[in-house]
Amino acid sequence: MIAALRYEWRRLTTLRSTWWLTAIGAVVTLGLALLIALAIASAGEVSEGDNYQLGAVATQGAAVGGVPLLVAYLFALLGVFCFGHEYRHGMIRATLTAVPSRGAVFAAKVLVTAAAAFLVGAVITLLGAGIALLVLSAIDGEGGTALELALGVGTYTALFALVGLALASLFRNQIASLVVVLVMPTVVEAVIQAVLVFPPAFDDVQFLARYLPFDAGSQLYVQLSPNDALDLLGYDPLGAVGGGLVFAGFTALLLAAAGVLFVRRDA
Amino acid sequence: MATIEAQALGKRYGPKQAVDDLSFRVDPGSVTGFLGPNGSGKSTTMRLMLGLDNGVGSTTFDGMAFRSLGEPMRHVGALLEAKPFHPTRTARNHLRLLAAANGITDARVDQVLELVGLTAVARGKPKKFSLGMGQRLGIAAALLGDPHTLILDEPANGLDPQGIQWLRGFLKDFAAHGHSVFVSSHLLAEMALMADRLVVIGRGRLIASGPVDDFVKTSRRRAVVLRSPDLTRLGPVLAERGGYVEGQPDGSFVVTGLDRDQVGDVAYEIGARVHELTSREATLEQAFLEATGVSEEFVGGSIGGEPGSPPAPPGRTPDPGDPNVASAR
Numbered sequence: 001m002i003a004a005l006r007y008e009w010r011r012l013t014t015l016r017s018t019w020w021l022t023a024i025g026a027v028v029t030l031g032l033a034l035l036i037a038l039a040i041a042s043a044g045e046v047s048e049g050d051n052y053q054l055g056a057v058a059t060q061g062a063a064v065g066g067v068p069l070l071v072a073y074l075f076a077l078l079g080v081f082c083f084g085h086e087y088r089h090g091m092i093r094a095t096l097t098a099v100p101s102r103g104a105v106f107a108a109k110v111l112v113t114a115a116a117a118f119l120v121g122a123v124i125t126l127l128g129a130g131i132a133l134l135v136l137s138a139i140d141g142e143g144g145t146a147l148e149l150a151l152g153v154g155t156y157t158a159l160f161a162l163v164g165l166a167l168a169s170l171f172r173n174q175i176a177s178l179v180v181v182l183v184m185p186t187v188v189e190a191v192i193q194a195v196l197v198f199p200p201a202f203d204d205v206q207f208l209a210r211y212l213p214f215d216a217g218s219q220l221y222v223q224l225s226p227n228d229a230l231d232l233l234g235y236d237p238l239g240a241v242g243g244g245l246v247f248a249g250f251t252a253l254l255l256a257a258a259g260v261l262f263v264r265r266d267a
Numbered sequence: 268m269a270t271i272e273a274q275a276l277g278k279r280y281g282p283k284q285a286v287d288d289l290s291f292r293v294d295p296g297s298v299t300g301f302l303g304p305n306g307s308g309k310s311t312t313m314r315l316m317l318g319l320d321n322g323v324g325s326t327t328f329d330g331m332a333f334r335s336l337g338e339p340m341r342h343v344g345a346l347l348e349a350k351p352f353h354p355t356r357t358a359r360n361h362l363r364l365l366a367a368a369n370g371i372t373d374a375r376v377d378q379v380l381e382l383v384g385l386t387a388v389a390r391g392k393p394k395k396f397s398l399g400m401g402q403r404l405g406i407a408a409a410l411l412g413d414p415h416t417l418i419l420d421e422p423a424n425g426l427d428p429q430g431i432q433w434l435r436g437f438l439k440d441f442a443a444h445g446h447s448v449f450v451s452s453h454l455l456a457e458m459a460l461m462a463d464r465l466v467v468i469g470r471g472r473l474i475a476s477g478p479v480d481d482f483v484k485t486s487r488r489r490a491v492v493l494r495s496p497d498l499t500r501l502g503p504v505l506a507e508r509g510g511y512v513e514g515q516p517d518g519s520f521v522v523t524g525l526d527r528d529q530v531g532d533v534a535y536e537i538g539a540r541v542h543e544l545t546s547r548e549a550t551l552e553q554a555f556l557e558a559t560g561v562s563e564e565f566v567g568g569s570i571g572g573e574p575g576s577p578p579a580p581p582g583r584t585p586d587p588g589d590p591n592v593a594s595a596r
Contacts, residue, residue, distance in 0.1 A: 003338070007368035014360040015353065090351040093319055094408065097345045098368040100318055100334040267319040 004099045004108035011095075012112055015085070021078050025071040026124055032060035033128040037135035048137045051145045055223045057136065058128035058149050062218075066226040068186065069153065069218070071124055072160040075117040076181045079164030082113050084174030092267050102263045106169075110255060113165050114158040121157030125150040125221075152221035155244060159217055159251045166254035169262055185214035197235045210238050210246075217247025268329055269295040269415035269447040276315050278308070278322035278471075285311045286322065286471040293449045293466075295415070298442045300462030300479070301451040304559050308471035309451045310347070313420050317345055328416055340369040340412030346419045350401040351408075354394030358385055358404050361393065362411055369412050379407040398425030406434070417441065419450040423457055435461045459551040469559040479551065486549030486557055491522040491530050494543035501539040508533060519543065 012018050037057045040046060047053065055063030062069040086092040099105050129146035160181075168177040189212045196202050196209040210216060218225075219240050228237075238246060271293035278286040286308040293299045303309045316326040318334045325332060328343055336342050352361045362376045380389045383403040393401060402425045409417055417438070423431050438461060442448045449466075452458050458465075465482050467475040475482050483489075493512075495501055498520060502512050510525040522530055527546045534541045 003368040003370075007364065010360075010364045010367040014356050014364055016355050085353055089353050090348055091353060093314075093347050094351045094365065096319055097317055097343075097347070098340055098365045100336065100339050264321065266321055267314070 001104050001107065004101065004104035005112065007095070007099050008105075008108040008112040012082075012116060015081070017081055018078060018116075021074045022120055025074045025120060026127075029060050029070055029124050030127055030131065033057045033131045034135070036061060037131055041135055046136050050136075052223055053136055054129060054132045054145055055149060055221075057132035058125050058146065059153060059221060060128075063149060063221050064224045069156065069221065071121050071153065072157040073182065075120065075157050075161040076164040077178065078117065079113055079161035079166075080168045080174060080177045080181060082109050082165045083168035083172070084177060087168075087172040088174050096267050103259075106259050106262050109165060110162060113161050117161035118154040118158040122150040122154030125153040149221055152240060152244075156217050156220045156247070159247050160214075162251050163254060166251070166258040169258035170254070189213075189215050197230055197233055203234065206233075206235060209235060213247050213250035216243035217250075219243030220247070269445070271316070271326065271328055271416060271418075271447055271449060273312075273316060273326045274324050276312060276322065276324035276326065278311050278315055278320055284471055286315060289324070289468065289471065289473055291466045291473060291476045293416075293447050294464075295445050295447045296442060297463035298438050298448040298450060298461055299464045299466060300458045301449060301466050301468075302455070302458060302555060302559075303451075303468040303474075305453070307469050307559070309468065310420055311471075312468070313345075313347060313418055313449075313451070316418065317343070317347075319347075338369040338412065340365060340371070340414060342412070342414055343416045343418060344409035344412060344414040345417075346402075346405040346409045346422055348420065349398060349405070349424060350393070350396075352393050352401075352404060355392050357390045358393055358396075358407075359389040361404065362407060365408055365411055371412055375411065375413070379410050382410065383407040399427055399430055402426055403430070414446075416447040417449065419448070421451055421453065423452055423454060431457065455550075455552040455555055467555065467558055474558050482558075483549050483551055483554045486554035488547070488549040488553040488557070489523075490547045491525065491527045492543065492545045492547050493520045493522055493530060493541065494518070495520070495534065495539055495541050497534075497539035500537060501534055504533055504537055505530065521547075 040053060040056075052064050056065070060070060061067040086095060095105060096102065099108075126146060129149065132146075164177060164181045167180055168174060171177050171180075193209045193212060193215060196206050216238050219238055220243060221240075225237075230237075237243070273289060273291050276286050276289040277284070289308075289312060301309055301312070311320060311322075314320040315322045315324065316333065318332065328336065331342075333339060333343060352358075356364070359376060359380065362379065363373060366372070366376055377386070377389070380386050383406050385400065385403055385407060388396070388400065393404060396404065402422065406419075406422060409419065419438075422434060426434060435457070438448050438450065442463075450461070452461075459479065462479055464477060465475065465479050466473070467482065475485070493501075498512075502520075505512055505522060505525065508525060508529065510522045510530070513521045513523075515521060525533075527544060531541070531544055533539075534544075
């Protein structure tokens with residue numbers, strides 16, 4: 001297992017795409033953080049210790065406005081590449097002749113990808129919170145909200161990356177996996193949610209919309225969202241823990257299917 | 268020791284039995300060539316040996332299955348397909364990646380790069396590599412762990428003549444140090460120069476295994492060429508002794524079933540004049556074509572295969588064992 005972890009870590013760190021995705025995530029997220037903070041400051045709306053302002057700055061608006069969380073999407077790509085590259089370039093056979101235990105290879109990929117995604121997501125969020133502190137002093141006494149946000153973003157990013165990893169392992173096709181992992185949360189879930197929540201005819205099954213995995217998972221870091229307005233229609237989303245568990249369960253199912261097939265199929 | 272033992276290997280793709288009850292042994296100290304027509308299951312066999320494909324049967328390396336070897340690259344080096352690397356990871360980093368899982372140092376990485384002549388492009392991206400350079404990188408990966416056994420699928424592919432000559436010399440030398448080499452090639456002339464022993468398969472089944480010379484001797488093309496003005500007397504006696512005499516357009520005769528000395532002795536016995544008496548050796552190619560002719564599946568020119576065999580499914584490329592075909596891209 002140690003050998004598999006060493007292999008996977010070096011695989012990840014010797015790819016240019018890893019560094020590109022991380023750099024884009026950091027630069028864009030923190031650049032937006034600075035812009036949002038400056039916009040709030042120049043509008044003269046600074047209110048010290050405001051958690052929503054902190055959330056808006058630290059997550060490029062994702063925590064308060066239904067905007068996609070950029071770093072999570074970037075690491076979904078990284079998750080897809082984790083298996084996508086193996087099959088696209090025939091690396092999988094080289095991998096399995098270097099580390100013949102398939103269980104170890106799969107587990108190492110899951111662990112390394114999740115750890116990298118969590119760390120990058122959490123650190124970028126903490127740096128964003130630092131910008132909020134510097135520009136707006138928008139941080140409460142103990143910094144609890146900043147830590148919560150970092151934990152939430154990190155966990156969501158890690159789970160999102162693992163969904164990408166599982167899909168690429170199942171499909172063995174980079175493009176198909178990329179399409180599914182990007183379209184599911186942005187289009188498919190939005191449509192299902194709209195269908196379930198708006199027409200009164202579906203009031204009886206409306207609660208199902210709470211279990212849409214990506215939307216539920218976003219509760220890990222969301223403080224305020226447009227969904228909150230759906231209150232009026234009787235829609236009551238899950239909280240951070242419940243939503244996180246739904247997303248984690250969904251991810252675990254995909255990983256289990258991918259892991260079993262990975263061990264059984266021909267390389 | 269570095270003995271490979273394959274026992275009753277089998278692999279089925281849908282209705283097609285790609286490898287069928289295949290057993291053979293590869294002993295250290297010699298280069299063992301793995302021959303078979305396209306689509307006969309060579310690549311599939313190699314993948315089965317390394318546990319990359321799931322099938323039946325077992326392969327052991329000094330008694331151990333590949334999957335149960337710790338730091339496997341230190342025992343068995345493998346080259347399975349052209350260009351099995353990421354196009355933008357440098358050659359050196361590709362080897363360092365494989366090394367990371369097998370406790371191999373960076374110094375050894377630089378050493379094998381030097382050995383295969385890639386030092387100058389060690390920090391270059393393999394997407395710019397020619398087929399031959401890619402093949403050298405694959406060979407470097409196989410040699411990385413200083414293994415006692417090499418399994419190479421078409422290693423000469425894309426190499427220039429110097430590269431092929433280097434490879435041949437290297438493998439012979441490697442085997443001479445008490446190591447095992449199991450190498451497939453479709454270049455029969457190359458195989459004749461390189462291999463000491465052969466495993467020949469057709470349609471996934473074993474056709475022959477043993478020293479190259481023994482295999483070549485099985486060829487019916489091995490014969491005696493005879494010129495004699497007294498053939499009317501000599502012919503019947505040769506036939507009596509088990510020879511088969513066939514006239515040639517140039518007036519000579521080809522005798523099979525008897526060797527040169529026997530034919531000469533018969534001529535002496537009956538006082539027949541002999542103007543020419545030479546042995547004609549078969550080549551590996553002739554022996555191979557004869558041995559696999561009956562089992563060749565995708566015979567040139569006939570789309571449906573032989574009578575009685577299921578026709579090749581449309582859209583299917585001839586070699587299901589070919590990794591480039593098996594994995595859809």
